[in-house]
Ligand code: IPM
């Protein structure tokens with residue numbers, strides 16, 4: 639199979655971890671007789687530095703003309719503490735999501751048995767946790783207008799908007815994903831307070847009978863934040879709006895022991911995009927210490943999305959092998975044990991494929 643993959647390394651550790659994922663993809667291509675071609679593009683702070691725009695038109699064109707996008711991370715400390723910066727790397731990410739129609743962000747969480755002891759939670763609580771967060775990605779408060787400040791600067795406002803169409807398409811996807819798993823769907827909302835949440839709940843109830851084999855339940859977001867920590871094994875598929883999903887998935891990521899292990903997929907109308915859920919980790923940039931596993935696993939999701947299931951599985955097995963053998967970066971190593979660099983971990987996984 640010939641695959642054309644757009645590479646958007648982005649900022650911070652992005653170029654390093656994407657580089658390792660490419661190594662692993664090349665090993666897969668060689669083993670299974672495929673040809674993968676890559677086209678690189680700028681995004682985030684590095685795109686602002688080069689062009690003044692965090693998501694240049696050229697980058698959009700490259701994403702659109704490839705079969706899938708592998709994305710690293712964006713963000714730079716020089717923007718984080720400057721609320722007045724007129725252009726911000728995050729704007730590039732939001733524009734990319736919107737213009738590529740990536741309305742669903744799938745963030746699977748599974749605890750690797752051999753890493754369960756790394757979780758800040760008790761091993762008996764996290765062992766066996768395996769759920770999927772389906773986060774709506776192009777609506778809600780992130781995109782609702784009006785958004786801004788009053789003239790005197792002393793009042794600020796955001797707007798949360800959801801249309802029936804936006805809610806139906808994400809719920810439809812979540813019901814179908816639940817069907818392929820343990821058939822339980824938890825809709826997380828704040829329907830006791832927020833109007834958009836009440837519309838979500840109404841529509842989910844209307845759609846329920848179309849999926850009689852899926853158990854449908856509702857949970858308020860504050861309760862969900864608690865249950866994810868207390869009983870992570872309770873969940874199968876969680877679906878929620880953009881901002882709640884942003885917050886809950888960072889929370890959920892901690893369960894697995896390292897943010898550096900979690901991949902994600904953003905899907906929608908056109909091309910799909912795959913990225914680690916962690917950020918650009920600027921303190922580690924250029925030091926060859928960042929954990930490349932989440933990006934490598936994102937590459938596995940990319941292949942599976944395009945129907946290359948055994949190739950995806952080969953990557954997962956190679957990652958498991960690295961973890962079992964202790965070939966891991968410092969975030970995952972046991973105290974006193976040798977730690978490996980980003981490139982050493984990538985080399986090991988590529989060789990194991
Ligand atoms: C994420 C990130 C982004 C978001 C930021 C960088 C804009 O936190 O992908 O979860 O809030 O969506």
Ligand code: MG
Nearest residue numbers: 884885887888
């Ligand atoms: Mg986030």
